[in-house]
Amino acid sequence: xxxxxxxxxAVTRGAYEASIAYASxxxxxxxxxxxxxxxxxxxxxxxxxxxEKVAMEAAIGASIAGARSLAAMKMVGVNVAADPLLSFAYxxxxxxxxxxxxxxxxxxxxxxxxxxxxxAKFAKIAMLEPSDSQESKDMIVAAMEISEKYGTPVLxxxxxxxxxxxxxxxxxxxxxxxxxxxVKNLQKYYLVPAISRxxxxxxxxxxxxxxxxxxxxxxxxxxWNDKKIGIISAxxxxxxxxxxxxxxxxxxxxxxxxxxxxxxxxxxxxxVETLYVIEELEPFMEEQIKAAGIACIGxxxxxxxxxxxPEIIRKVLLGVENTLIExxxxxxxxxxxxxxxxxxxxxxxxxxxxxxxxMISGDIGCYGLAGADPLNSIDSxxxxxxxxxIGHGAQKIFNKFNENMRVIATMGDSTFxxxxxxxxxxxxxxxxxxxxxxxxxxxxxxxxxxxxPGTGFTLQGMPTKIIDIPEVVKSIGIDHIxxxxxxxxxxxxEALDWAIALDEPSVIITRWPCVLKKQSAKDKKEFGDYxxxxxVDEEKCIGCRVCIxxxxxxxxxxxxxxxxxxxxxxxxxxxxxxxxxxxxxxxxVGE
Amino acid sequence: xxxxxxxxxxxxxxxxxxxxxxxxSTGLVEAGYDVKMSEVHGMAQxxxxxxxxxxxxxxxxxxxxxxGEADILVAFEKMEALRWLEYLKPTGKVIVNDFKIAxxxxxxxxxxxxxxxxxxxxxxxxxxxxxxxxxAEGLGNVKAMNIVLFGAMVKAMGLTDIAWEKVIAxxxxxxxxxxxxxxxxxxxxxxxx
Numbered sequence: 001x002x003x004x005x006x007x008x009x010a011v012t013r014g015a016y017e018a019s020i021a022y023a024s025x026x027x028x029x030x031x032x033x034x035x036x037x038x039x040x041x042x043x044x045x046x047x048x049x050x051x052e053k054v055a056m057e058a059a060i061g062a063s064i065a066g067a068r069s070l071a072a073m074k075m076v077g078v079n080v081a082a083d084p085l086l087s088f089a090y091x092x093x094x095x096x097x098x099x100x101x102x103x104x105x106x107x108x109x110x111x112x113x114x115x116x117x118x119x120a121k122f123a124k125i126a127m128l129e130p131s132d133s134q135e136s137k138d139m140i141v142a143a144m145e146i147s148e149k150y151g152t153p154v155l156x157x158x159x160x161x162x163x164x165x166x167x168x169x170x171x172x173x174x175x176x177x178x179x180x181x182x183v184k185n186l187q188k189y190y191l192v193p194a195i196s197r198x199x200x201x202x203x204x205x206x207x208x209x210x211x212x213x214x215x216x217x218x219x220x221x222x223x224w225n226d227k228k229i230g231i232i233s234a235x236x237x238x239x240x241x242x243x244x245x246x247x248x249x250x251x252x253x254x255x256x257x258x259x260x261x262x263x264x265x266x267x268x269x270x271x272v273e274t275l276y277v278i279e280e281l282e283p284f285m286e287e288q289i290k291a292a293g294i295a296c297i298g299x300x301x302x303x304x305x306x307x308x309x310p311e312i313i314r315k316v317l318l319g320v321e322n323t324l325i326e327x328x329x330x331x332x333x334x335x336x337x338x339x340x341x342x343x344x345x346x347x348x349x350x351x352x353x354x355x356x357x358x359m360i361s362g363d364i365g366c367y368g369l370a371g372a373d374p375l376n377s378i379d380s381x382x383x384x385x386x387x388x389x390i391g392h393g394a395q396k397i398f399n400k401f402n403e404n405m406r407v408i409a410t411m412g413d414s415t416f417x418x419x420x421x422x423x424x425x426x427x428x429x430x431x432x433x434x435x436x437x438x439x440x441x442x443x444x445x446x447x448x449x450x451x452x453p454g455t456g457f458t459l460q461g462m463p464t465k466i467i468d469i470p471e472v473v474k475s476i477g478i479d480h481i482x483x484x485x486x487x488x489x490x491x492x493x494e495a496l497d498w499a500i501a502l503d504e505p506s507v508i509i510t511r512w513p514c515v516l517k518k519q520s521a522k523d524k525k526e527f528g529d530y531x532x533x534x535x536v537d538e539e540k541c542i543g544c545r546v547c548i549x550x551x552x553x554x555x556x557x558x559x560x561x562x563x564x565x566x567x568x569x570x571x572x573x574x575x576x577x578x579x580x581x582x583x584x585x586x587x588x589v590g591e
Numbered sequence: 592x593x594x595x596x597x598x599x600x601x602x603x604x605x606x607x608x609x610x611x612x613x614x615x616s617t618g619l620v621e622a623g624y625d626v627k628m629s630e631v632h633g634m635a636q637x638x639x640x641x642x643x644x645x646x647x648x649x650x651x652x653x654x655x656x657x658x659g660e661a662d663i664l665v666a667f668e669k670m671e672a673l674r675w676l677e678y679l680k681p682t683g684k685v686i687v688n689d690f691k692i693a694x695x696x697x698x699x700x701x702x703x704x705x706x707x708x709x710x711x712x713x714x715x716x717x718x719x720x721x722x723x724x725x726x727a728e729g730l731g732n733v734k735a736m737n738i739v740l741f742g743a744m745v746k747a748m749g750l751t752d753i754a755w756e757k758v759i760a761x762x763x764x765x766x767x768x769x770x771x772x773x774x775x776x777x778x779x780x781x782x783x784x
Binding site: 002004108132161164165166167168236239240242243309310311314322323324325326327329331332333334335336337338339340366369372373374446545548549551553555556557559 | 603604616617620625626627628629630631637638639640651652653654655657658659660670671673674676677679681693694695696697698699700701702703704705711715716
């Protein structure tokens with residue numbers, strides 16, 4: 001039976017076949033669907049963690065207890081999880097443990113383009129890189145075996161095109177991997193200096209054994225064709241290389257990519273006339289191959305910025321370009337992603353944009369879209385949970401140098417639970433008068449509606465404890481807290497004025513569900529049935545376009561009639577446009 | 592690889608290219624082809640320009656279609672056809688839905704919706720224009736627009752031997768099966784080329 005699966009779906013099947021007992025993750029594109037799919041397997045404990053460090057640590061705990069475990073995250077999440085990663089490399093596993101890093105070359109949905117293969121070298125652990133969905137499944141099974149045989153956690157490095165591309169997968173049998181006994185072992189798990197010094201020596205020995213394995217394993221294999229050109233490649237780049245060179249070149253396909261199989265590489269290099277290293281992003285393999293004294297061509301031709309594709313390889317290595325249809329597409333306006341019609345962030349940012357002498361410190365989530373036209377109400381977005389901490393540092397400097405500037409930090413509910421809590425702790429502890437706004441839309445929005453500690457449901461949709469944001473904020477040490485409806489512009493303005501007048505830290509929590517969220521019974525009770533639509537009275541509309549400045553995609557200005565029209569198909573009746581209209585030309589249907 | 596065929600579906604986040612590409616790729620796998628398909632998730636889905644790329648043949652390597660390599664471009668929104676036109680082979684075909692969705696710069700009055708999109712397409716390539724949204728509305732649900740376009744694409748690509756009605760039945764809710772099969776058949780006949 002052939003199954004057409006994404007890489008993420010295939011990983012899930014691999015986890016099932018390998019008898020993984022525990023999995024934890026924080027959602028992040030392109031990794032999110034791994035845990036969503038795992039949730040369907042009743043005999044795997046699968047959980048959303050509040051952040052990647054916690055997910056990694058929980059998976060480490062499961063491994064130490066003797067079970068096979070997995071943690072999944074997008075590449076920047078591994079930065080958050082790097083602390084436990086680098087030290088657990090010293091301990092090594094009991095039950096097999098895999099860390100899935102889903103990198104995003106081309107920044108389809110990310111803030112940077114980091115190449116996480118370096119984490120394997122940095123942490124001195126084994127790494128596997130699948131190049132399609134079949135390998136995504138098979139290599140999870142292989143990763144578990146390697147992890148347990150050598151005691152190493154395994155970095156399982158995927159990229160957007162592997163995670164989100166579908167290809168054919170044939171399933172295997174499920175292995176019956178027995179849970180290993182838990183044995184208290186201070187010499188392995190008690191990382192104090194005297195023990196870690198010894199563990200470092202053991203780790204170096206493990207790397208030597210892994211390098212020997214790398215040279216033997218069929219995960220690194222040679223396909224002999226014409227020997228004029230030899231290509232070393234891995235992951236999606238291997239598919240692109242075959243697309244371009246077909247059988248006109250020989251390949252050394254790297255599936256086990258750290259430690260590299262340097263003996264196999266040397267032997268391959270000796271047989272071919274010209275050696276290309278075709279890899280996406282950084283020269284991870286090329287640097288090591290060159291350091292081993294093997295001549296090769298890589299990043300002097302192939303760019304390290306952006307997503308790789310066959311077109312680039314064809315152009316830079318063969319000098320061949322496809323004939324394209326000649327057509328001026330410059331007249332096609334851009335179509336950037338935007339906040340949805342009815343998004344609760346719109347009203348909030350519309351008012352924030354009007355505040356003078358402020359720096360608006362943003363965070364990672366849908367609300368990042370408020371930085372673009374027409375709201376233009378974000379000054380910086382760096383990483384998860386950073387809005388409050390960056391805001392704190394900036395506010396301290398504005399105050400020290402007597403600059404008339406205030407900082408408004410904005411983060412979502414899931415971001416607050418992720419690492420925003422720590423940032424807010426710093427604000428309370430070190431007393432800066434920044435205004436932190438927690439945009440609680442009752443769900444993790446951008447990644448496609450995952451539950452979080454504030455929603456009241458687990459990954460499987462089972463009821464659980466609801467962590468109360470205002471109570472957490474209060475107990476952190478913030479004395480000034482307001483909870484408001486962000487669709488009520490007057491309430492937003494009043495809250496901002498109130499907070500700006502304070503010389504102490506304050507928190508504004510905007511509480512309204514994401515317009516795309518499937519509302520729970522509790523949501524319906526709290527927020528009521530507000531859905532409807534608004535309509536413009538064309539007689540009253542003066543064409544001032546103030547409503548257009550809210551950036552709602554349901555509003556369209558008609559240049560001929562000089563009036564605004566509302567697309568009833570998109571409008572949900574949030575009433576933000578109704579409130580900004582200076583001539584009261586907009587009303588809610590039925591009211 | 593010359594025998595590999597490339598189908599590029601383009602549209603706007605939320606227009607439902609996903610179901611059409613799911614039915615397409617499922618049918619191709621059942622017909623015995625090697626298939627690879629690539630989609631955009633995450634941020635771009637919030638009303639942005641989205642693509643689904645489907646490649647099939649005896650053996651497919653890359654999951655993505657390069658510029659100048661698509662055999663057919665199916666545009667769910669007409670301005671998107673122009674945006675992605677350079678991905679089409681000069682001898683390729685376009686199936687375009689005569690349907691407009693203004694993007695943010697247009698809504699804000701900072702850009703104009705391009706004039707004469709269909710004319711530009713027709714001048715440059717083999718183009719079939721369908722009012723798929725209107726056809727679907729006539730069948731009882733505007734959302735079946737994707738299946739109308741899918742039917743036209745199946746005809747244009749000569750994939751009519753695959754048991755599509757069964758694949759559709761397997762992939763949509765029971766109460767929508769009949770309507771979607773109707774949409775598929777109307778799409779097949781609407782494409783007269």
